[in-house]
Amino acid sequence: METAVFESSDDFSQKYYTERHKNLIAPSTLDPKLNRVIARTKGTRVWDESRKEYIDFNASVGTSGVGHCHPKMLEMLRKQLEIIDFIEPTGFNHRIRELKVAGKEYEISLVALAKTLLPLMFPDTSLSLLRMIPEVTGAQAVNAAVKLFLKANPGKYHFLGFRNAFDGRHGFSLDFTNSKPIQKQDYPSSGIVVHYLPFPDSYENLEEAKSELSNIPLKNVSAFLGEYLQGEGGFKWPVVAYMDEFLGFLRDLGIRIAIDEIQSGLGRTGKWFAWQHGTVTPDVVIAGKALGGGAVPMSAVGYNRELFNFKDTEVLETGWHSGTFPGYITAVAGGIMFLDIMKEEKVLENVILRSAELYDVLRHHSGEPDSLTDYCKRTGFGFMQGLVFRQHDSKPYPEWRNTVLKNLREAEPVGILTLPAGNDKTNPTIRFEPCLIAPESEMEYLDDTLTKVLYKK
Numbered sequence: 232m233e234t235a236v237f238e239s240s241d242d243f244s245q246k247y248y249t250e251r252h253k254n255l256i257a258p259s260t261l262d263p264k265l266n267r268v269i270a271r272t273k274g275t276r277v278w279d280e281s282r283k284e285y286i287d288f289n290a291s292v293g294t295s296g297v298g299h300c301h302p303k304m305l306e307m308l309r310k311q312l313e314i315i316d317f318i319e320p321t322g323f324n325h326r327i328r329e330l331k332v333a334g335k336e337y338e339i340s341l342v343a344l345a346k347t348l349l350p351l352m353f354p355d356t357s358l359s360l361l362r363m364i365p366e367v368t369g370a371q372a373v374n375a376a377v378k379l380f381l382k383a384n385p386g387k388y389h390f391l392g393f394r395n396a397f398d399g400r401h402g403f404s405l406d407f408t409n410s411k412p413i414q415k416q417d418y419p420s421s422g423i424v425v426h427y428l429p430f431p432d433s434y435e436n437l438e439e440a441k442s443e444l445s446n447i448p449l450k451n452v453s454a455f456l457g458e459y460l461q462g463e464g465g466f467k468w469p470v471v472a473y474m475d476e477f478l479g480f481l482r483d484l485g486i487r488i489a490i491d492e493i494q495s496g497l498g499r500t501g502k503w504f505a506w507q508h509g510t511v512t513p514d515v516v517i518a519g520k521a522l523g524g525g526a527v528p529m530s531a532v533g534y535n536r537e538l539f540n541f542k543d544t545e546v547l548e549t550g551w552h553s554g555t556f557p558g559y560i561t562a563v564a565g566g567i568m569f570l571d572i573m574k575e576e577k578v579l580e581n582v583i584l585r586s587a588e589l590y591d592v593l594r595h596h597s598g599e600p601d602s603l604t605d606y607c608k609r610t611g612f613g614f615m616q617g618l619v620f621r622q623h624d625s626k627p628y629p630e631w632r633n634t635v636l637k638n639l640r641e642a643e644p645v646g647i648l649t650l651p652a653g654n655d656k657t658n659p660t661i662r663f664e665p666c667l668i669a670p671e672s673e674m675e676y677l678d679d680t681l682t683k684v685l686y687k688k
């Protein structure tokens with residue numbers, strides 16, 4: 232196991248800090264039950280203030296793709312910041328022509344990022360048909376995608392989404408989100424109307440989605456926007472053939488398609504984007520989280536210009552959509568380095584191998600509903616898999632899920648840090664979403680640790 236290098240000996244305890252946090256910071260974000268004060272991150276590991284070591288088994292909610300503090304990422308960001316710190320990107324283009332990192336030269340510009348990212352989002356589409364909108368967070372990118380559709384179809388305010396979706400917590404993105412009631416508490420609709428359809432992970436859901444579509448006035452519908460693999464909703468992977476049928480059905484009805492790949496994209500399912508497991512090419516792909524290399528916030532919307540009959544350059548006038556930070560140079564540098572590390576270190580190949588191991592580990596600890604004992608069941612795909620906790624009669628068992636989360640965190644010699652997903656009333660889940668570079672030994676360690684702590688209730 233790696234050992235942490237601490238440069239200072241901080242002596243204020245986690246408890247003391249957590250108390251102060253409560254007195255100064257609004258409680259809306261941090262779950263005190265899960266709270267740990269993180270003092271150091273490196274590779275797939277993090278350390279808390281008491282110097283306890285953990286494996287980051289949720290990759291900071293899918294953000295830390297190539298691991299924490301990757302040396303090339305750090306070198307890139309340091310060098311870029313020494314040349315240009317920040318120039319607002321609405322009034323000026325910026326470019327660093329040749330930045331040398333680990334002996335290799337990089338062009339740092341939005342153009343260089345788009346040239347790499349767009350063909351990964353749409354591998355079968357000519358680059359000349361594609362455009363990128365840079366954004367900062369996932370929710371902002373979803374909002375930008377919705378604005379694109381509103382611009383492409385003026386006056387059409389209805390959209391289709393999935394039940395149990397999570398697409399963000401701001402503006403239009405929150406209209407699509409419906410995985411937990413708390414997310415929308417006291418929030419009025421932003422003005423668009425979202426119709427939520429069942430997620431096609433079963434034949435019944437597929438058929439229900441098709442039948443519900445027949446009750447929606449489609450002439451008012453602008454587009455469908457949804458996740459290919461539901462994250463917050465409980466790490467749900469569709470039946471790919473049913474998702475194909477669902478998206479194909481939308482296509483036949485003339486409905487545009489946007490896939491929210493903020494969590495599932497950029498290698499997490501063993502392909503660059505999860506939709507590439509199927510056959511229906513979306514009009515819009517939304518990426519975020521890992522795109523900033525786990526170090527800077529960066530998101531992006533890729534779209535096919537056909538949405539606008541190739542007149543997007545006339546329709547999307549300057550100033551229509553912009554901001555202080557979208558496409559700022561440090562985020563661009565992070566994105567360029569992240570994609571380069573993914574390719575150079577053959578990270579997709581690691582995800583394919585390791586996620587088969589993760590599958591075996593979680594299957595090993597899965598039970599069936601007809602047993603007399605409480606059981607959990609494997610869910611998800613690739614490096615977005617989980618365990619759903621149930622009582623012997625199949626009722627959801629969130630209390631057991633919470634105990635296991637705590638047991639994993641407190642495991643020795645190394646804790647396992649992860650998060651809940653799903654809804655306590657239907658599918659209380661623990662997510663296992665490792666850094667994309669996670670080694671085989673961490674899958675084995677998870678297996679041993681689950682053997683020790685899973686039934687310690």
Ligand SMILES: Cc1ncc(COP(=O)(O)O)c(C=O)c1O
Nearest residue numbers: 368369370397398399462493494
């Ligand atoms: C699928 C999906 N969409 C959108 C978002 C929102 O991203 P952000 O938190 O960066 O706004 C998330 C975040 O978890 C997500 O998982």
